[in-house]
Structures are given as C-alpha cells and as structure tokens.
Amino acid sequence: MLRRIGILTGGGDAPGLNAVIRAFVKAGVRHRNLAIVGVEDSFNGLLDTPRRLRTLDLPSCRGLLHLGGTVLGTTNRGDPFAWPSPEGSRDRSRALAVAVADEGIEGLVVIGGDGTQAIAHGLMTRVGIPVIGVPKTIDNDLAATDVTFGFQSAVDCATDALDRLHATAEAHDRIMILEVMGRDAGHIALHAGVAGGADVILVPEIAWNAESVAAKINARRAVGRPFSLVVVAEGSLPDDGDARPARERLRAGHGAGAIAAAALHRVLDADIRVTVLGHLQRGGSPVAVDRILATRFGVHAANLAAERRWGRLVALQNGAVVDVPLGDAVGGVRLLSPQTDPLVAVARQTGIAFGDEPTAFSAEG
Amino acid sequence: MLRRIGILTGGGDAPGLNAVIRAFVKAGVRHRNLAIVGVEDSFNGLLDTPRRLRTLDLPSCRGLLHLGGTVLGTTNRGDPFAWPSPEGSRDRSRALAVAVADEGIEGLVVIGGDGTQAIAHGLMTRVGIPVIGVPKTIDNDLAATDVTFGFQSAVDCATDALDRLHATAEAHDRIMILEVMGRDAGHIALHAGVAGGADVILVPEIAWNAESVAAKINARRAVGRPFSLVVVAEGSLPDDGDARPARERLRAGHGAGAIAAAALHRVLDADIRVTVLGHLQRGGSPVAVDRILATRFGVHAANLAAERRWGRLVALQNGAVVDVPLGDAVGGVRLLSPQTDPLVAVARQTGIAFGDEPTAFSAEG
Amino acid sequence: MLRRIGILTGGGDAPGLNAVIRAFVKAGVRHRNLAIVGVEDSFNGLLDTPRRLRTLDLPSCRGLLHLGGTVLGTTNRGDPFAWPSPEGSRDRSRALAVAVADEGIEGLVVIGGDGTQAIAHGLMTRVGIPVIGVPKTIDNDLAATDVTFGFQSAVDCATDALDRLHATAEAHDRIMILEVMGRDAGHIALHAGVAGGADVILVPEIAWNAESVAAKINARRAVGRPFSLVVVAEGSLPDDGDARPARERLRAGHGAGAIAAAALHRVLDADIRVTVLGHLQRGGSPVAVDRILATRFGVHAANLAAERRWGRLVALQNGAVVDVPLGDAVGGVRLLSPQTDPLVAVARQTGIAFGDEPTAFSAEG
C-alpha cells in the first residue's frame, strides 16, 4: 500500500500556491510512489465533521501551474491550538493528531507563512505530527529563505501599476501615491519603486518625514517635472510625533497611503491622489519566476517526504533550494537593512528619495 | 504660408489622447497641408504669460500611439469664462480670442469631455473662436457618440482586476467588491462585470438594496460557492433610506465600494474586502480598439479642420465616424437603460444580479 | 422531463468558444429550463463508438469565461457527409440523425465557421436535424455577421507583437515583417497595423508590388527613419507575375511573410526579418470585448433553442445581436473593400502604405 501524505495551505494566498501543490503531487506520485491527500482550508479540513479531504492524483493537477489562489482553499482562522468555539478558543491539536492517524496520513506538508509554520512546528513537537514546511510570504520577509514564490508576481503587479500611474500623473501634474503590501518589510515597495521609476519610496525600515519628501518633490518641480510618484509600503508611517503604535494608527480607518497623503498636504500645495493596490497584488497568475520557484519548492518537499525527513522547512539560499530546521522559521523576520541593502544604495544613486534626506535638495531631474 | 490649427486636451486624461493628437498631426501635416500648434494644459497654454505652445510636426509624433496620458498636459482648472484669480473667477474668454488671433491660429481642436465641450461651444458662439470638438469620456456617457476612446482600456483594466480578485476570493471564501469608474453611468461596471464573471453588478441607473445582494450571495453559498465578486460603479449607492444627495454621501470620505461593503455587513455575515481601482483605469497604454478609434477621430478632425467645417463634434454612430453639431454634445448624458439595454438582459440571463431582484432566490451556481 | 439540447464546436479554435458554451449553459439551464449535452470533437462525439457526450451543468461552467481553446475539443476532420473511412469518404449523415434521436437530443447548437455551418445547414435540410448556428471566424470574414468573437483577441495579440518588434526594428535599423492570420481577408492585418503603428500593410484584397513597398521604406529612410514595420496577411502575395494560384504558391513551403521578404530583397538593400505569429493568435484568454460578444451569442442561442427557432444563425448587425437564416451564412465571405473601407482610408491618411501606391514617394516621417 502506498504511503499517504497530506498537503494544505494556510494564511493569506499568494501566486504560486497551486504550482507548489502541482509539483508536489507530480513528483510525489510519479517519482516517489506516494499517495497525496489534499486537506481543505488549512487545518480545518481535518478537524471539521465531516472531514474535507480529497485525493490529489495526476489528473487533478491539470491547469494548476498558472492558476492563482489555491485549489485547497485557505484560511487564517483555525489554529488547532486555539480553535474558535462558542465558549472561546480551545486546544484541538490532539484531535488533529487523531484525525491524521485515523486517515492513515503519515505526515503533513504545510504551505504557509510565519504563523502557520509556528503552528506546524508546535504540532510536530507537542503532539507528534510529522511535518514539512514550505514557506509562503508575499512580503518576502521570512528570515529562513532568501526569497519565496509570490513576491515577484506582487512586484510585477505593483510595477505595472506605477507604469500606469506615471502617464496620468504626468498629464495632470499630480503627486501619485501608490500603497503596496509590506506590513513590516519594504521589499515590495523597494523593488517595485526601482522597477517602476518611482521618485520616492517609503518603507517601514526607514523613518521618514513629510518635509523631506516635499523637498524632493519641489526639487523636481524646479527642473520642470511638476509630477512625482511615491510608493509607500502599507506598514510605513511618517515620523511625525504621533506616538501611537503603527498598527493602531493604521487600524484607525486610514491606510498608509492616506496617512502619507495627509502628511504631505500639510507641507505641500499639490494635487495628491492615493491608489491602494491591495488584493490585486495577491491574485492573478504567477509570473514565470514564481512558477519555477514554486515548482522547485514542491519537488523538494516531495523528496523530503519520500525520505521521511520530517521537521524541515524548504528554503532558497544563494540560489539553491535547501532545507533548514522547521524551528528556524519561527519568529524571525527579514527586514531591509537601510544602511547595507545594495538596492537601497542603487535607488539613492539613481535619485530616488526615501524621506530621510535633508530638506535642502539641489535642483534635479 | 500654411494655415495654423491649434489642438489641446482638457479634463481628465484617458488612454488614447496621444493617439488622437498623433493622427491629427499625421493627417493634418501630411495630407492636408496644415501647421499644427499644441496648446499646453488645456486652454492655459494660451492664457498664461508667457504662452505655452509647441509646434507639432511629424517627428514630434513618434512613440505617441501607445503612450498613456497626454503629452500636451491637461487640467480641469482654467475655464476661460471663469478663470481662477486672486479676486475670484473672471471671464478671460476675450483674452483667449485675442491670443488665438495673435498667434495666427485659425481655429482650435478641443479634445475633452462634457464640460470642456461646453466651454468650446461657448468660445465659438460668444467670442467667435472657430472650434472642432473631439469627445473624451472614459465613462462612455456622452450622448452624441456611441462610444469613445479610453472606455475599452478601462474595461480591460477592470476585467483584469476581476480575474485577479476571483482567485483570491475563491481561496478565502470572501466577498470581493471592486469599485470602478462611472459617476453617473454604469457602462464600465456592466461591461467589466460581464467580461470578468462578476456575480453582482451595482450601477447608478438601477436602485439596489443590500438585502437583495445578500440573497444572491447566500444563494451561491447554498450551492457550494462561498465567495462572490461584486462590481460597483463609483456613483452607485444603496437604496437605504439615506436622503442625502449621492455626491454628498460620496464626498463624506468613503467611496461607493466602502458604502456598499458597510451596507452588506449589516445584513450578511461575511469577510468582505473592497478594492478601489481608481487611477489605474485611466493610465496605461490604450488597447488596440482605443488606438484605432482615437486614430479615426484624429483623422476626421484633421479633415474637418482642413475643410473649415468649424462647430462640429466628431462622433461614432453605428460604427461610422461622423460629425454632429458641437452644441449637441452639451448637457446630454447617455445612461444605461435598465429595461432595454441588451447587455443588462444578457447579464441577468447568465445569473448576474443587479441588486433589484426579490430576495427569495432559488439555489444556483 | 427536460428538453435536451446538444452543443458542439467545429473547425479551428478561437478565443471565446468556451465563453459561448458557458453562456449557453447558464442561460439554458437557469432561465430556459433546458438540459445541455456537450458533444466532443465536433460531430465526432456523436458518430464514434462509444459516443463521447457529456452533461453540461452549471458547475461544469466554472472557470470557462476566460479560458482559451474549447473544452469540448474541435476538429476539422469529420464532415458527416464525407466521413473518412478506410474505403474513402462516405455519408454518415443519417447515422448522425439516428444518434441524435437515440440520445433524445432535440436539436444541435453548432459553433463553427463557414465550412461547419454549411454542414449544419445540410444536416437540417437533408436529414432533418434541427440546428442553430453560432458563427466563428477569427479572420472576421463571414458575411452574415459584422464581427465575431476571437477577432479582437487576435488583433490585440498582433498589436502587442508589433509593439515588441518596433523596439528591436528601431535598434537595428531593420525591416520587420509580421505575418498575421487572414487567408482571404485582411481584417486582422488592417486593424493590427493601424493599432500597432505599422508603416506598410499588405492584404489579399489589395494587389501590391515590391517596388512600391520599397519606395515607402526609402522615403522613411530619407527622413531619418531607417527601420520599417510591415504587416502581411497570410493570404497576401505580391503582384509579381507569378501566375500560380495563391494557395499553390503558399503551399510550396514558404508563407506570405517569407515571400514578401524575398520580393523586397530583390529591390531593396536591407536587413529584413520575418516573424510568423501563427498559433499564438488563436490561443490565449479572450480579451474583454470577445468575452462579452461570446456571452451575448451564447445567451441568444439559448433563447433560440428554448423557443425552438431552429435553422437560425446568431449574428451581430449594427451592434445588435440578431439571427438570420442559417443558409445565409454559407458561401459568403466578407472582404475588405479597398475603395470604401473607412479604416483603409484612415490608414492611408496617417501615412500607412498598402503597396499599391506609385513608387515616387515624397520624403516623409
């Protein structure tokens, strides 16, 4: 009888999830002689009654390579250690272990971000479910892996948006602010800003103030460029003396784009417009880079499962797909290093401002 | 000496403005022996000191066909009849006529929407400036022309957004609301909704209520489709007893998407997310349909100018480029006819709801 | 018991086939109370043993709106009146009628081009199978309908190719020839050429010679534009004294692009490159315009079937979806009218040459 391995997706979706699933099934079924069971909606498919599982064979993988979203569904609700119930949350991790055993599932491949991998690690160490992790973070801020699938698709989406905004900003002499994903880390804003020809990039890792941004915009005006493009990461706030925590300020109904616009309005006479890219960055077909990376991750996960190398997290390091201890993934966030990140330096050298420059700019192009 | 004709763009930008300019110059210079003068930033280029004009010859048209925005710049500020000044607005229409004569410009080709064409008509009838109009309305709501350039590019942009949102909505069992352009008319919402497979389309022309929309969403849930896509035009509001004028409600800080989400939240337990497409619809390279239509309009305008047929508005009627009296364009808005528009009927037959249906839906797919 | 209606796709595929099927099923099942049976691979699914039919219900339509190709499959082989067999072709039309009756199918909706509709007409008139036709012609050359789905997707694909070739042509001072679809009619070449900024458009309806094309290219060189873009329809050949029929010349191993390049090489010293767009024009997701048109056609076909209005062909005329006698579709091809087509005139006015101009060009841009 074939060994049965489960696979599930947890947390927010990202372009490439289906490509991981497809590669895992293709490699697992064809080359490693595994039977694959898809668990629906993160861990919920194993804990709901009736269980929601489906056999993933080769025909079920057709058309998945370029499909956005996840055919297994995903959810942020349903931590087995804090399962929502009418009486409050309770620990259903043992029930999960029972369900896994009951289904004859040898171990789980868990595709998800920081939070999901922490749960996976807990399931392995506390209730003994064998787990392999595949990292998912569209913000590209997991410490264990140099990059993961979905990030480049988000960058391409944001770059395309900047290309579009450029035309209308120039036609109307406007300041266009584009809010992109990035709660803690500014990787998407930085990459899209460089690729899309932004004039200003605002990221959580670099404290910025409106006067400095206005100085950059005015320096452009002085050389006959009365419009500017500003990219702001959703977790980036001005250094304006407001002492509330960032999450609280952002939760107060206005996003980072609107807050940046308000801050600029105070120091600049300009027609400022905000566009929030939001869910458009997550949806859509993955770009080629992400399809390839997702395929590599899925194959590696199949090899780990076939070789019973549980407790590992797939990762990309220096261009190679490797695996690291699953515990390593938990907790660490990979932020931009404002001083040492080479792309920040490159951006500054091509004239992009980060809002931390002195306000006495020289005129420029 | 060559006859000199001016051209300018007014109001909001739309994909295809540069293609009109290019075609006008190519046809005017090559085939009709005209000299073309570009006026910058709507009428401002003729009223500012110094004037901001530029000769548009064949080399200046290179690369314009697929370029978004307008190389001449545009603005909504600068009605010559109500020119902004420190003392309030004043009438500078005669100064404009003097400037036109002073520059040896025989007449103006004015590319713009409702407001701009009303000004153009006034300039002709009240101060005698010969004018030819080219209609621009990304919302596709000018009565005089069946369709104009930019509309299809906006529809394609919104359709692509729906394709993207579909994946993430399905992965998360979410209600995704996409707010698209359309202050008075729901053409973009209707076309994009049909092309992008929306489940609900909300337009200003059809009074809708949240209970009906919720019934549609629940009917989908009942057949195993726990997600739904809703497209809402920016001028569409629920029929919820709020007696304030639409403009006032929308100005109160929240757009149509947010208002629709709030209305749905009141009657539906669901994870609802709003995406506002905004300026992304205007920017970007025009799609082929719009490049062709803009080229046809530009050539027709050149022929009208060459033949001194002033006071005409270029239009598309039954597939043919024609011209109509410029006065016809003023005031009339082309709305959807909920009862007779064939695409509304088609949409309903494929299961799309408009929020005016009875709330007792049968289960469906 | 529900009435059963069959649907099939014949001939070459086109973007939008699946959207027609989806709309037909949605409208037929939801609103007209029909049961829909998909027939695989044109008529083959009814004549093969075992028969290859599948029930098309609402769930089977998921994801079809933007999917290229046809989920039913298609084929050019399998005319029931001339069925391929080891002993040569034979008439299996009566067997088809028997199969239709045997399956309890009341009538067939046939999506296909000229040839397929001729067969459909024959099936109705000669063996009494009730038929409704939906026209399919990516070349846009069916007389009965102003336009059909797939055409605009092909034009967009070809326009995008011209945008790409423009950059590399200009970098290398090359003559780039792009061969696009259009065996008898030059609609795709004309539309893509205007939208993509071609310098020369060569279509079957306009006799052209290499000297004239070379004169245009040289006129561009004289004004500092040493590169040119040429679009040629696959059925367009130079007027060079070769008396063989076009089909024969084209069959001799070289396509229209290569033949045009050879003709130009004889009269022009230039670096000429040919790109054949081929199947890329057929594949891919339909653009919004085509999704909408396909949806309208599918709904209209469902209404016709529900009302037992057999023997009709769905069509678009002056912007309205109508139906005409099925026999009308047979035989007539809608060609460009070189003298009266307004887009040809527009193209000429923007400086595009068709290879029939005198060779003494004036210098130009």
Add this chain to the structure above:
Amino acid sequence: MLRRIGILTGGGDAPGLNAVIRAFVKAGVRHRNLAIVGVEDSFNGLLDTPRRLRTLDLPSCRGLLHLGGTVLGTTNRGDPFAWPSPEGSRDRSRALAVAVADEGIEGLVVIGGDGTQAIAHGLMTRVGIPVIGVPKTIDNDLAATDVTFGFQSAVDCATDALDRLHATAEAHDRIMILEVMGRDAGHIALHAGVAGGADVILVPEIAWNAESVAAKINARRAVGRPFSLVVVAEGSLPDDGDARPARERLRAGHGAGAIAAAALHRVLDADIRVTVLGHLQRGGSPVAVDRILATRFGVHAANLAAERRWGRLVALQNGAVVDVPLGDAVGGVRLLSPQTDPLVAVARQTGIAFGDEPTAFSAEG
C-alpha cells in the same frame, strides 16, 4: 571641467539596454559628476564621418526605464579591428583611439555580449582605450555573470507563448513545438518549459532522439492526454546520424523547430505545428526583474568609471553585483550541465522529458 565618459551598445538588442543607459547617466551625472556621451550604433558613431555622438543628460533619460530596444542603436557590423570597407576589412582600432582622444572622452562603457566584450578587451590592451564592460546576453550564457538583464523578459515572453499554445493544442489534439532562443545554451528553453508546463524540452546540451520524444508523447496519449507541448532551443538538433555541423544544418533554410517536427513526423502519426518565437523575445518592455538588474549594472558601471577602475566587467555573482577582469568574459560560455543543473532534475521529476530517456515509458499523466 567635467570628465567625459562614453557609452555604447553593441550586438543584438535585449530588454533592459535603455535601463542600463538611464541608470548609468543618472548615477554618473547626479552623484559622480560625470559628463556622459552616447555613441550611436556601437563603435560606428565614433568612426563614421561625421561622428554620431550625443550628450546624455538627465532629461534625455526620461521614459527610458521601460523602453525596449536601445536609444543609441546597435549593430553587429563594425568591429574596429576588422572594419568593413570596399577593399575588405581593415584595422581601424587606432582611428578609434584617435577619435576617443579627439572628443575628450576618458573611457568607454561598452554594453554588449561575448563578441563585443572581446573587441572591448582588445581596444584596451592593444590601443589603450580605457574600457568598462557591461555584459549582455539574452541567452544567459556568459560565464562571468550568473545572469544578465533581458533573459527573464525572454523567459516571460516564451512562457506566455506556451500558455497560449496550451489552449489550442488541447482543443485540437496537436503536438505544438515552440522554438525559442538559445544557440549554444538551453537556459531560455529550460526556464520557459518549466514555467509554461511543457511536456518536452529540447536543448543543445542534451543529445535527444525522436523515438524518445515520441515515446513520451505516446505515454501521454495512453492516459488520455492526446496533445503535447515541446519547447526547442534554436540550437538544438536531434541525434539522428546527420553528421553535418549544427550551424550548417540550421543554415540550410530550416530552423530547429522545423527540424524537430520533421524528425517527429518520421516516427509519429500526429498533427504537429511549429511556432518560431524569434524577435518577439527581444522586443518589448523589460520585466521588473530585468529593469532592476539593468539599473544595478548601470549604477555599478558609473561607480567604476568615476573611480577610474578601467578594465572591469560588471557581473552578478551569488546575488551581488560585482566586477571581474574584463578578459574573463572573453571566450567562456556558460552551458547547462545536464547532470548537475538542479532545474533539469526538477523538470524531470515533474515529468518533463528531454528526449534522452529510454523509449519504454510507463503510462502517465
């Protein structure tokens, strides 16, 4: 007085050339106080009479980031050591050195491939022109750099083509062959094949035979997949006993795609179609990855020039932009390693065949 540095582009164009130029000018002018001189059409601009040079200042960089091609022009003709002349080629390298000195140009930044960099190296070592190299190879086969700009844009273009061909292949049960770039190396074919879901990838580095490819195609047929997608690099030929050198066989009028089709026709009864992607891969706007890499390369070249670090070639190694001795670039080609390349192994594990497998396949999906 400012130091004057020249920049030129040589060899075939690639997406991102303009982005390198833009970043070099921005960083050089703004941050390193250099004056930049663009040389037109590779070295020709310095050797023609009159010389064709242009000052590149900040305004001249507008719009370059996303523009395909090269604004400086490029050419493969014009090796200064073997300059074409009526009497045959002659050495004009000293004339070039004189022109460089005469223009007050301190050194040249040369963006180009293998051949162009060999010339650049010769100019430095033999006639003393200070040179900095920026590698360009859309095939991604230069040994000195892990990857260079343009490659990913080509991969994305080829992946999109595969997505398109998939639909039409499946609709018609066809074998679709896509010929992509790659004379010596199969990187584009491999990446696009994995990203686009190809069934077979044929590259120059892996000897393949038609029987093996046919076995793969037949194995797919046996499990109900009667269509297949084959990607072939333009330099890949079957191992069929034809002893002629590859270049000679390919020059005989038929490309790798046609040769592969002919080889398959001999052993397989199938409807086989070939699409040659050709110049479409080079043209077009660079994708975000390539814009970023090109920007990084341009900035690094500016820093090298500012610091008079002549004789260096910019490169990407392990994710970092570095520089290596210019001589290192000459001669070495980076091929796929069939045995050790991880992506080849991943491709095999997901069921992709390379034509070197035994012909006794098991049935598969």
